[in-house]
Every structure is written in C-alpha cells, then in structure tokens.
Amino acid sequence: MTTMTDTAATSTTNATNAHFTDPLLGSNFKGYPRTQPPRLRSEVGAAGWNMLAGDLPLPLAMLKREALEHNLAWMQSRVREWGIDLAPHGKTSMSPQLFQRQLKAGAWGLTFATVTQLAVGVAAGVRRTLIANQVVSDEDLAGIQMLLRATAGLRIVFLVDSLAQLGLIEDWARRHPASVPFEVMIEIGVEGARTGCRTHEQAVTLATRLRASDAVKLVGIETYEGQGATGVSEPDTAYANTLMDRVEAIARHCDTHKLFETDEVLVSAGGSAIFDLVAGRLKPALGSPVRGLLRAGCYVTHDHGFYQRMVSALDERLGCQCGEGLRPAMEVWATVQSRPEPGLAILAVGKRDISFDLSMPVPIARAARGALEAQAVPAGWKITALNDQHAYLRWDASEEAEAPQVGDRVGLGISHPCTTFDKWHWMPIVENDYRVSDAVAMHF
Amino acid sequence: MTTMTDTAATSTTNATNAHFTDPLLGSNFKGYPRTQPPRLRSEVGAAGWNMLAGDLPLPLAMLKREALEHNLAWMQSRVREWGIDLAPHGKTSMSPQLFQRQLKAGAWGLTFATVTQLAVGVAAGVRRTLIANQVVSDEDLAGIQMLLRATAGLRIVFLVDSLAQLGLIEDWARRHPASVPFEVMIEIGVEGARTGCRTHEQAVTLATRLRASDAVKLVGIETYEGQGATGVSEPDTAYANTLMDRVEAIARHCDTHKLFETDEVLVSAGGSAIFDLVAGRLKPALGSPVRGLLRAGCYVTHDHGFYQRMVSALDERLGCQCGEGLRPAMEVWATVQSRPEPGLAILAVGKRDISFDLSMPVPIARAARGALEAQAVPAGWKITALNDQHAYLRWDASEEAEAPQVGDRVGLGISHPCTTFDKWHWMPIVENDYRVSDAVAMHF
Numbered sequence: 086m087t088t089m090t091d092t093a094a095t096s097t098t099n100a101t102n103a104h105f106t107d108p109l110l111g112s113n114f115k116g117y118p119r120t121q122p123p124r125l126r127s128e129v130g131a132a133g134w135n136m137l138a139g140d141l142p143l144p145l146a147m148l149k150r151e152a153l154e155h156n157l158a159w160m161q162s163r164v165r166e167w168g169i170d171l172a173p174h175g176k177t178s179m180s181p182q183l184f185q186r187q188l189k190a191g192a193w194g195l196t197f198a199t200v201t202q203l204a205v206g207v208a209a210g211v212r213r214t215l216i217a218n219q220v221v222s223d224e225d226l227a228g229i230q231m232l233l234r235a236t237a238g239l240r241i242v243f244l245v246d247s248l249a250q251l252g253l254i255e256d257w258a259r260r261h262p263a264s265v266p267f268e269v270m271i272e273i274g275v276e277g278a279r280t281g282c283r284t285h286e287q288a289v290t291l292a293t294r295l296r297a298s299d300a301v302k303l304v305g306i307e308t309y310e311g312q313g314a315t316g317v318s319e320p321d322t323a324y325a326n327t328l329m330d331r332v333e334a335i336a337r338h339c340d341t342h343k344l345f346e347t348d349e350v351l352v353s354a355g356g357s358a359i360f361d362l363v364a365g366r367l368k369p370a371l372g373s374p375v376r377g378l379l380r381a382g383c384y385v386t387h388d389h390g391f392y393q394r395m396v397s398a399l400d401e402r403l404g405c406q407c408g409e410g411l412r413p414a415m416e417v418w419a420t421v422q423s424r425p426e427p428g429l430a431i432l433a434v435g436k437r438d439i440s441f442d443l444s445m446p447v448p449i450a451r452a453a454r455g456a457l458e459a460q461a462v463p464a465g466w467k468i469t470a471l472n473d474q475h476a477y478l479r480w481d482a483s484e485e486a487e488a489p490q491v492g493d494r495v496g497l498g499i500s501h502p503c504t505t506f507d508k509w510h511w512m513p514i515v516e517n518d519y520r521v522s523d524a525v526a527m528h529f
Numbered sequence: 530m531t532t533m534t535d536t537a538a539t540s541t542t543n544a545t546n547a548h549f550t551d552p553l554l555g556s557n558f559k560g561y562p563r564t565q566p567p568r569l570r571s572e573v574g575a576a577g578w579n580m581l582a583g584d585l586p587l588p589l590a591m592l593k594r595e596a597l598e599h600n601l602a603w604m605q606s607r608v609r610e611w612g613i614d615l616a617p618h619g620k621t622s623m624s625p626q627l628f629q630r631q632l633k634a635g636a637w638g639l640t641f642a643t644v645t646q647l648a649v650g651v652a653a654g655v656r657r658t659l660i661a662n663q664v665v666s667d668e669d670l671a672g673i674q675m676l677l678r679a680t681a682g683l684r685i686v687f688l689v690d691s692l693a694q695l696g697l698i699e700d701w702a703r704r705h706p707a708s709v710p711f712e713v714m715i716e717i718g719v720e721g722a723r724t725g726c727r728t729h730e731q732a733v734t735l736a737t738r739l740r741a742s743d744a745v746k747l748v749g750i751e752t753y754e755g756q757g758a759t760g761v762s763e764p765d766t767a768y769a770n771t772l773m774d775r776v777e778a779i780a781r782h783c784d785t786h787k788l789f790e791t792d793e794v795l796v797s798a799g800g801s802a803i804f805d806l807v808a809g810r811l812k813p814a815l816g817s818p819v820r821g822l823l824r825a826g827c828y829v830t831h832d833h834g835f836y837q838r839m840v841s842a843l844d845e846r847l848g849c850q851c852g853e854g855l856r857p858a859m860e861v862w863a864t865v866q867s868r869p870e871p872g873l874a875i876l877a878v879g880k881r882d883i884s885f886d887l888s889m890p891v892p893i894a895r896a897a898r899g900a901l902e903a904q905a906v907p908a909g910w911k912i913t914a915l916n917d918q919h920a921y922l923r924w925d926a927s928e929e930a931e932a933p934q935v936g937d938r939v940g941l942g943i944s945h946p947c948t949t950f951d952k953w954h955w956m957p958i959v960e961n962d963y964r965v966s967d968a969v970a971m972h973f
Contacts, residue, residue, distance in 0.1 A: 119672040200586070204563070219875075224585070247869075420666050436948060492666070529881065
C-alpha cells in the first residue's frame, strides 16, 4: 500500500476521533432546538431542556437514562454469571457514546457488521472487535490491514464460511506480502437460514484449509441462533441446543486436530432474542482456554415490540420478576397534526423517524399541549400505518371521549432498536420526567 | 423572540450554507474509499474512480447521470406542457445538490414535509417553499418566523385542515405580536386517507375562518391524490377526477367569496404515481390568476419497483415510447459474501442500505470480481428478504449454472427512492460505465 494511503488513514482516524469524543450538535440535526445555538454533545445536559416543556422540536427519538443504565448493568451481570463475555453488536446504535458505556460496563469488545462500522468503533476507542460477517472484497481486506497498522493494540476477527472466500483472501494476501495474517472465526450456519457452513464436513474441511493457509489464523468458531427464534421456549430451546451441539462438535474437532492457531479459542453466538439459550454453551471444554462471546446488540435499549415479545419468554426462563429484566429505553414522541375523521389522528412522525420493519410503533404515553407530565394512553390506541412522514393513530369507538387533540403529544414505543437508531444523528438522554440530562450521537 | 435566538438562527444558517455548497466527504461516510483522503464533493468527479474497478467499498448507492438528467428535463417539459409549475418534494432526496439541479431545470420552488427539512432547503438556496403538512407546534411556528426573518425573499406556505389547528396558530400569534401572518393553503382530503378536510362544508367553514384571522393569509388550496393510486388507469382516473372536482368547487367558493388573500392563488397536488391525472386540473378558471404546482418528488430518480409499476400506466396514458418516460436513476451495488446452499447467495447489503418498505430490491446487473463491464442477470434472480445488513438472493434451479460466485458484485434496482436516499450521507453520480463523474450529499 502507498504512503498516501497510510497518511489518509491516520489523518481520517484522527479527524474523526475529535468528532466522536464530543461532536458539535446543532439545528441541522433533526430534533435539535432551532432557537438554540449549537452545543457540544457533552454540554447538552446542562442546557436545562425538557421535552414535555416543548424545548425540542418533535418528532424526537430519545433514550430513557434509568432504563438504559439498567440494561447495560443487567446484561453485564448475566454474562458474568454465565462465565462468558460480551462483545455487543455495535451496528444496533452506531453510537460512540453508547460503545463507551458498553465498554465501561465491562464489555470485552464490540461487534460490527462492516469494515466501515468497525472504523467508527475504532475511532471511538474500541480495540477488541469482531466483524460478524464474511469479509471478501479487496477494499475491505485492505481496510482491515490499514486499521491494524494505524491503531496500536487493535484486534479484528472476522468470519469465514467457504473455501471460495478463503481463496479471495489468499489472493489478496499474495498481492500484499507485507500484510499480517487475518484472524478469522469459522461460521456455522443452518439450512435455510443465512450465512455459515451447513454441515460438519464442510466446516471441518474449511477449518483444515484455514489452518494450512498463511493468509489467515483460525482463532474461533461462531454462529447466529437468532433466525430460528420464535419466542416460544420449547422449540427455541431445541433449536438452540441442536445448533450448539454442532458448534461444539466442530470446535472439538478443531481443538483435537490443532486447527486453532491461538492461545484462547473464541466461541461466539447470540442475538438479542434467545441469547440465554446459547450463553451456557459458549465455553465448551476444549484443550485450550476458551472465551465465550455473546454478541447481543438490541439489549442496550430493548423495545416495546419484537424484542419485548421475544424476551418475555427469556424472562420466564430466567425467573425475572417484572422490571428486573430488560426495560424499553427508547421512545419517539410526535405531535398530533390532524384529526381528520372520527377514530383517526395523524401524527407528524413517519418512516423517516421510527422503526417499521418488524412491527408498528406502539402508543405508550400522551401529554396535552403544554402539559408537563405524561399520562397513560387508552388500551385501544394503535398505530395502524406509517407513511414517510406521517403515522396513523386509531382507537376504539368506545374511547372517543379520550381521543387526542390537535397539538397533543404522543409517545411511541418502538419495535427493533436498530432501525430507529439509524434514522437520527443524535438523541437526548432523558430522565423519567423528560428532562434532558445527556445526549448521544450516531454515525451510520 | 430574543436576540440570542436570532443570532443562533443566522449563524446556523451561515454555517450550514458552507457545508451545503460543497461539503467535505470522507471515509467516515459509508461508501467513500477508505484508502483515499477526504475530498470536497465538487472534487470527487475528478478523482478518476470507477465503481466496477473496485475503487469504492460496497455496498454503495449511486445515481446514473444520464437517467437523472433525463428525468429532471422530462418532468420540467411535462409541467411546461400542462401550463403549470413544479415544486418537487424535497423530502425524497434531502440533497442540496439535487435541489439546485431541480431549480436550475426550472422548478418554481421546493416542497418539504417539516420545518427542519425546510431549513436545509433554505440553506441550499431555495426561496419559494411549501410545507405539505399541517404545522401546529409552537416550536415549528417559531421556526418558520425565524427563517422568514433571517432570509431575504423567502416564502413559506403550509397546510391547514382544521379549526383546531387554526386555534393553535392564533394562540401562538397572540403571544408573538411582532410576527408576520403565516401563508397557508387549505388541504382537501379523502375519507379513509390521510390529512385534509373531508367535506365541502368543513373546507368552506375553515376557509371563512382563515379569511377572518389576522394570524394567517389563505393563499391557495392543496390535495394529495397519491393514496388512491392503484396503477390501473380507469379507477385512478375516476378517483383523481372526483377529488379534483371537490378541490375545484372549494377553490371556486373561496374565489367567489374573496377568501383568498393573494394576487395569485396556488393550487397544488401531485405525488409521483398518477400526477398526470391531476396536472390538468391545477389551473381552474378563477377570478384571480392561478399558479398550479405539482409536488412530485420521486420522479428525480424514479425506481425499478413501486413507481415503475405505477408510472407504466402513466406512460401509456401519455403515449410515451420506451425510454421516453421516467428512467430508473438509482442503483445499489453489493458483494456476494456467501453461497451457503444451492439457490441462495447472501449479499452484503441490507435494511441499512436500501429501501424495503414498498417492495424488495430487484437484481438488475452483475459483474464478476474484477470485471469492468456489468452484465444482465438471469430472469429468475430475486431478492427474497433483507436483514439489517444482509440480502437473500435466490434463483431458479434451472439457472444454477449462471449462479453468482463469492466476491461477485450484484447491482440492485430499488423500490421507493425516499427510503434509500435516507440511508446515505452521500452518493456518487456515475456514467453508464460506472465511472464516478460527480457526487451529491444528503441531509436527513
């Protein structure tokens, strides 16, 4: 690689570091008060703003501080009890400040989906990283080597699931003889699901070839159980056990045949839906020391939709009492802009502002114009559709007396944190009374 | 409003103007080459990059220059023939460079969905603006007044559809006696659809109250026909005619009763699906001069999905020969990262990168690793699902011999431009051989 390339990498990393530590927020970011001058992220908490007081324009996505901190601590306690570590998926939030909170809470490292995401994590100070994906292109392989060279103490481990992929990596390495071997985990997949070796034989053949290659070092084994999750304990348990049996058998084979080239074998699984069912299987008894890594990402804010449904079964399995388990920490508030016909209100919030991919947002609170306290909403309130910039709030005919008025504010719970985070450049962190006490930035 | 507020508004506008004219792009934006130093947007075209040569990391969304320029000119020709003007919806792209191209092509102004979006348009130099939405909150009303005060020659017109909304505006105006009257259009809606007055009587009552209010000036009438579009000419024509009959009757009433307070009545409609069916109705014969304003936004890039299906009926109505009508101008390219089982390839592109709300992306082209020319894909290739960061490409068993290989690149057409634009901070503009000749930035 050329000197220009190295200079570019270093200067970009340095430039972004400054932004990431404490970026300047301003009204060019939606949700920031238009009547206020730009402020450093760290100074937003001192501004004295309150969402319910109308200090910030709606729609606005926000994080509830208590629930956020509870979730960070709760998940860290779980992995400690399970004797494993957390490498939470950073793609959920892509927020340097949340990465730092996750590391401070005790996370071993962070997981990312792409090299571009990884570079954001590195700029935010993350040093142990997984890419829970196959890396195949020249540009991405070069990007990894560039980050490794530019960043002292950085570790990057990515996934391999085919001889074809290994061939591309070896081809790149031949053309770049000064590069260091890539650290890789072999991925085990499930027929009909996403990536990963489908059979024991495929995995063993691939692991043997990885061991023989100078371009890579096999340091672990990985799978993703989330695609099989139904939220019903019996089938989910059977699914996870079958998958983890396969992972363990392949890990044993690699261990016995000295295919791992590492002092500590990484064994990783774990989305955010049924992570308790794989957590206990991440430290199989091998000849080498093993580090189990859970990659859950959505736990950080949890939700009022898909993950709440999934995790209610998990709470039962863990025997969590109400409030002890994960708590929804993200809300999106919006204004009622029209009540065009009985039973229908249109909120000024849409696909540009809130998740809609797994299920519709859920009305959870309301506040009349000027009200400084949020109230519960009638049970029949539901969001039935979203357009790009509008949401359709409907209610039962029996609830017409409690119908929202034009100008009222409605708080929505979300379903799937990832696809709300990616619609905002920043979010305030609020207390339970919606006073803004801090803020985070996102880098998608 | 305080002096601090005015200073903030001015300084923010000036600060953003510099960014918007020619922002610095760098590898902190996904899709920008990691091995390259940051460049001004205007200098990207001179860098000599080619997507197919692997100069930019995938996934990457891009605009095809010829198709883009064709669409800009085509739509402008249509509105000229119809004797109306274009105020294209800026929420589609939120790109200052595309706004400027739209204005240069002859657009009268731009439309936005929110005050925050409008502020981006103003910073990009737009001076005639519609907000195709009800404005109701103190913060948004204050934001409009702030922009009007800070920007010479700026015009902002927004929608009103209820006495309740007018009450909120009047309440705000009473508390801000130095403010200028808001320019508003009355919105006509359809039972079961989104916002807007449902009946002639509602609209007439509201218009009469708007005329009597010092807080607002009624300058026009607006509707949105897009929610009734089916893509079938006969019902779409009937739907549009019925709606526009209502709009015209209300416009006549307002004209006869001197409810408009303007030298030129604005009459606006038009999404991107059946705009030809309303275009001819935007200059009703009134006592005052009328300016018809079409607000289509998605025409700028068109698509390979929802709008292609909708507009094929429109092409028939207009008698367009192939290629004369709108052309799809946006593609998203991605790398094959895994071929885990027969008939399935996983592409490294997902919900974070491409629209999925109206229909799945469509494989339209392929290029083997290293190939400098794109080729057509077999007819059976389809994207069957997206995860956050992955796409599932499947094909018919008969096409197995033409199956993609790990490392191949696949070009995807999109469905619904709005929800791909909002996933990127920038996009290169490419020639037909995928040489990068220019770039645009987005501000969501």
